[in-house]
Amino acid sequence: MNYENLVALLGQEAEELLLHECHTFSSELLHLPGPDFVDRIFMQSDRNPQVLRNLQQLYSHGRLAGSGYLSVLPVDQGIEHTAGASFAPNPLYFDPENIIKLALEGGCNAVATTFGGLGFLARKYAHKIPFIVKINHNELLTYPTKYNQIMFGSVNEAWNLGAAAVGATVYFGSEESNRQLVEVAAAFERAHELGMATILWCYTRNNAFKQGDTDYHTAADLTGQANHLGVTIHADIIKQKLPELNGGFTAINFSKSDKRMYTELATDNPIDLTRYQVANCYMGRAGLINSGGGSEGETDLQEAVRTAVINKRAGGMGLILGRRAFQREFKKGVELLHAVQDVYLSKDITIA
Incomplete structure (x- = not known):
């Protein structure tokens, strides 16, 4: 996809997203993706040589190889959303x-x-x-439905099948979050011992995070703090939903906040909100990959490209996009993935 087609696809949002200048966290403060990211960031860390090798393997594969950006296809919805609901739009994917x-x-x-x-x-x-x-999941066969990530296997098992990395979810804010945090921290420690990289799905989950008609599960302040906790337990890469609003702490009236979080450190622009997420990933030392979201049909391409533009210009490291790709005909899924990758390959789309 060339730049002109991308501008047309973004429509009325094109100017806001492509020309926005960020005046919250300066880009000079960020550790931005690049070909030397493993050398520049992880070489000085406590990760062992095997972890460095597997991280480099992730950054050296596919169309984005050598760029420092990531395009990951995640498909765990057969457990998280039931196989029938996930693969009915394209039954081809019942076969992994x-x-x-x-x-x-x-x-x-x-x-x-x-x-x-x-x-x-x-x-x-x-x-x-x-x-x-993906080593833990929330299964939907328990009635009434509950939201609790549980381990489905061991880190040793992941290593035995040749994994370069393990991924896990913590539902921050949920009743079981303390147990999940301890379990995943221990799993990540073992994964690093064995030489695998670690990726944390840092999702918020609590019914109280919905206030009236407003859902703060994707608020920049809540998701940013979830990211900060994730990096603290040695996640090399953070997966997070794209922020859609801010002010979760103040609206729900819990935890601690500072008014500058909503003035000096963020605006309503989606790039600034996402940069707040990046800042909470130790200023980008742990790369932020935003999730692609659920399939909406005809608008999937536009939404996927929009998310990629926001993530890249905010200082993020890429997208982890599944349903928008696999819940469509195979060829069209490939085309959508390529369109997203084109955003990260484009020299016209730069850090805000």
């Missing part, structure tokens, strides 16, 4: 091999999916594309 084929054909840096999906195909594909094993 097609998930890996989509990631390969789509030029992704890595594929993130379940123990079962990767385990069946490890010997065929582990050397062809980096594996990210």
Whole structure:
């Protein structure tokens, strides 16, 4: 996708997103993605040589290889949203091999999916594309529905099937968040011992985070603090939903905040809100990859490209996009992934 097509796709938001100048956190304060990111950031850390190698493997695969940006295909919705609901739009993906084929054909840096999906195909594909094993999930077969991430396998098992990284979710703010935090911290410690990189899905989850018609689960202040906790337990990469608003702490009247969080450190512009997320990832030392969101049909391409532009201009490291790609015909899924990657390859789209 060329720049002119991208501008047309963004429509009325094009000027706001492509010409915005950020006056909250200066870009000079950020540790931005680049070809030397592992050397520049992780070489001085406590990560062992095997972790450095696997991180470099993630940054060296697919169409974005050598750029410092990431395009990851995640498909754990068969557990998180039920297989029928997730794969009914395209039953091809009931077979996990097609998930890996989509990631390969789509030029992704890595594929993130379940123990079962990767385990069946490890010997065929582990050397062809980096594996990210999602080690915990929220299953939806318990009634009434509950939201609780539980371990589905061990870190050792992920290592045995050739994973370059493990991924896990913590539902920050939930009743079970303390247990999840302890479990995932221990899992990440073991993953680093074995040489695998770590990626944390830093999601907020609490019914109180909805106030009337306003949902603060994607508020910049709440998600930013979730990111900060995630980096603290040694996540190398943070996955977070794109922020849609701010002021969660003050609206719900809990925790601690400072008025400058909503004035000097952020504005209502989505790039500034996302930069606040990046700042909470130790100023980008842990890369921020925003999630692509659920499929909406005809607007998926526009929304995916919009998210990529916001993430890149904010100082993020890429997208982890699944449903918008696999819940459509295979070829169109590949085209959508390529369109997102084109944003990160474009020299016309720069840091705000």
